Amino acid sequence: MRFVLYLLMMIAIALGVGFGSSYYALTDGRLFGVVRAGPWTAWPDIGSSAPNPYTRAHLAREATLQLGQAEGLQFTATTDSAGEPLTLACGYRIEGKTPLASFWTLVAVDRDGRNLAAPDSDPDIRSSEIARTNDGALLINIGTRLMPQNWLELRGQGPFTLKLTLYDTAVFSGFSSDESMPAIIRESCA
Amino acid sequence: MMRLLLWVVSGLVLGGIIHLVVILTLPRLAEETLWGRLTAYEATNKMVILPAVAAGEPNPLGLDPDLIYGLCQVDLSEGPAYLSGQLPDAFWSVALFNEAGVVTYSTTNRDGIGQILQIGIFNAAQTRLLAQQQLDVAEGVLVVEAPDDALAVLVRFAPPHDAMRARFAQALANTTCGPRAQDSVPAPAQ
Numbered sequence: 079m080r081f082v083l084y085l086l087m088m089i090a091i092a093l094g095v096g097f098g099s100s101y102y103a104l105t106d107g108r109l110f111g112v113v114r115a116g117p118w119t120a121w122p123d124i125g126s127s128a129p130n131p132y133t134r135a136h137l138a139r140e141a142t143l144q145l146g147q148a149e150g151l152q153f154t155a156t157t158d159s160a161g162e163p164l165t166l167a168c169g170y171r172i173e174g175k176t177p178l179a180s181f182w183t184l185v186a187v188d189r190d191g192r193n194l195a196a197p198d199s200d201p202d203i204r205s206s207e208i209a210r211t212n213d214g215a216l217l218i219n220i221g222t223r224l225m226p227q228n229w230l231e232l233r234g235q236g237p238f239t240l241k242l243t244l245y246d247t248a249v250f251s252g253f254s255s256d257e258s259m260p261a262i263i264r265e266s267c268a
Numbered sequence: 269m270m271r272l273l274l275w276v277v278s279g280l281v282l283g284g285i286i287h288l289v290v291i292l293t294l295p296r297l298a299e300e301t302l303w304g305r306l307t308a309y310e311a312t313n314k315m316v317i318l319p320a321v322a323a324g325e326p327n328p329l330g331l332d333p334d335l336i337y338g339l340c341q342v343d344l345s346e347g348p349a350y351l352s353g354q355l356p357d358a359f360w361s362v363a364l365f366n367e368a369g370v371v372t373y374s375t376t377n378r379d380g381i382g383q384i385l386q387i388g389i390f391n392a393a394q395t396r397l398l399a400q401q402q403l404d405v406a407e408g409v410l411v412v413e414a415p416d417d418a419l420a421v422l423v424r425f426a427p428p429h430d431a432m433r434a435r436f437a438q439a440l441a442n443t444t445c446g447p448r449a450q451d452s453v454p455a456p457a458q
Contacts, residue, residue, distance in 0.1 A: 084275040091279030096286025103291065125363075127372045127415075131291050137369050138295035141302040142330030143337070143422060146363040146374020180359055180378065181426065183334045191330060195323040201333035206428065233323075243332055245359060245426070246376050 104136050111136075113250055115259040117161075118153040118242065122250040125149065142191075150179065150245040156237070158262040166194070166235050168267040169221030174260030176216070180246035181205045186220060186230060186238050194238055196222075196231040203230050216260060223268070295368060302369035305329060306420050311339045313349075313446035315423075317437050336437045338423040340445035344391040345417045348403065351387040353443025356436055359426040362387060366416040373412050385423070385443055389414050421445060 103110040110132040112119050123133040125147035137144065145152060157163050158170060176182055185202040186194045195201040203218060208228040211217055219225035220240070222232050232238070240262070249257055305328060309316050318337040321327050331337055342349035351362070361376040362385070377383070388409045390398060395413045397403045405411065423443070427436040 084272070088275045088279035088282065091276060092282035092286055095280055095283025096290065099283070099287045100290040100294075103287075104294075125371050125374060127370065129370060134368070134370070135291045135294040138298040138301070140330065141298065141300055141305060141369060142328070143302070143363075143365070144330075144369075144371060146361070146371035148374040148376055149361040149363060149424065180376075183332050185333065187327070191327045192325065193321060193323045193327065193333060197323060199323075201321065201323050204334050245361070246378055 100135075103132055104139055107132065107136065115153070115257055117155040117157050117159050117262050118259045119155070120151050120153045120250065122151065125151070145243070145245075148246075150243060150247050151249060152241055152243045153259065155240045155242070155262055158264045160264065162264060164238050164240065164262070165267075166222055166232055166238055169219065169223060169225060169265040171263045171265055172216065172218040172220065172240075172260045173263065174215060175258055176205075176242070176260060177244060177247055177249035177256045177258065179205075179244035179249070182242060182244045184218065184230065184243075185241050186232050187241060188234070188236070188238055194232045194234055196233040199231045203228065219265075221265070225265075301367075302329075302365065303367045303418075303420070306339060306341065306365070309339055311420075312341045312343075315340045315353075315441055315443050315445045317441050320433075332424075334426065336425040336427065336433065336440055338425065338440040338443065340421045340423075342389065342419050342421060342446065343417055344389065344394065344414060344419065347447040348391075348394050348405075349389040349419070349421070349445065349447055350409070351385060351389070351421055351423075351443065351445045353385045353439070355383055355385055355425065355439050355443070356427075356432070357383055358428055358432075358436065360385070361424045363422045363424070364389065364412070364414055365420040365422060366414075367418050372414055372416065372419075375410070384408070386410060387412055389419065389421070391415075391417055 123129045124144050182205045183202045193201050218228045220230045315338045321331045321333040363371045363374040366372050386409045388405050389412050425440050427433050
């Protein structure tokens with residue numbers, strides 16, 4: 079009887095550890111090939127011609143058109159800089175500097191990748207479209223309620239994800255030490 | 269107590285094995301692949317402009333709403349593939365995807381190509397013929413060796429402003445893509 083109990087326990091541990099760690103590796107991925115810069119995460123190996131097995135599995139899971147290594151790198155944020163999940167009930171301010179790139183775009187999407195921008199507004203913010211502060215830093219307001227200055231107007235409710243895509247950049251490629259990413263700061267909530 | 273520990277350790281080891289098996293087999297087990305999604309656009313040997321991303325619409329390929337995407341699928345077993353055209357002066361990049369959804373090659377027009385898109389894609393055998401000068405290519409063609417025969421060529425094109433989108437998309441649609449070599453190199457922009 080004890081043998082059967084031990085066996086069942088071993089199988090439960092094996093399944094939990096095996097599938098749990100696989101799911102973790104391909105969603106959060108912090109220990110498995112994902113780089114973090116503040117709240118932003120990226121898979122630096124995703125555009126390489128020989129990605130590591132974790133990146134390869136992530137590619138298969140996403141099945142999207144990824145950027146090649148020469149083209150750029152996409153960063154994703156699901157939390158603000160304090161670690162709180164991003165939600166459409168709150169407004170956010172993005173401030174700071176991005177690594178050197180030809181240009182970048184910023185979009186807000188839901189869990190299924192649908193763009194959350196308000197109808198009849200720009201679906202994204204592009205680096206060439208914004209007004210910058212005196213020192214060249216960026217300041218972007220994001221939220222569903224009217225906000226001043228550069229505003230990415232969103233619609234809907236629930237959690238959301240920010241995607242910042244740097245085109246033609248050397249960040250995390252080993253050729254650049256400039257890995258500073260802007261902070262995401264929560265403003266007032268509804 | 270010792271026996272319980274042994275069972276737990278065996279469970280962890282088995283969990284590790286399951287983890288590795290899941291990560292390594294996931295790309296092969298995926299039912300909805302990037303290649304399947306791309307094939308739906310019927311872009312064999314021709315340049316197809318992917319529909320623009322609208323707010324609230326599904327975006328299975330993870331496209332950037334700011335960019336124009338041109339897709340063309342080629343099979344190098346039919347012969348070398350050529351991509352040729354002239355694009356307005358703006359950022360563009362080219363990526364080659366294999367059937368696994370991995371980017372095997374990518375470049376941008378910042379790498380000195382300018383406005384002329386002239387790329388010849390060759391497999392290993394064709395590259396050898398090229399080196400032995402048994403294959404002729406027009407002068408100025410960027411020669412790319414691809415490890416796979418079935419490839420999806422993706423051109424990302426970033427119009428500086430939304431008003432230019434239609435004209436830029438037309439210019440990208442006018443580029444040729446396929447196994448037939450282009451006889452003439454387009455004249456440089458005035």
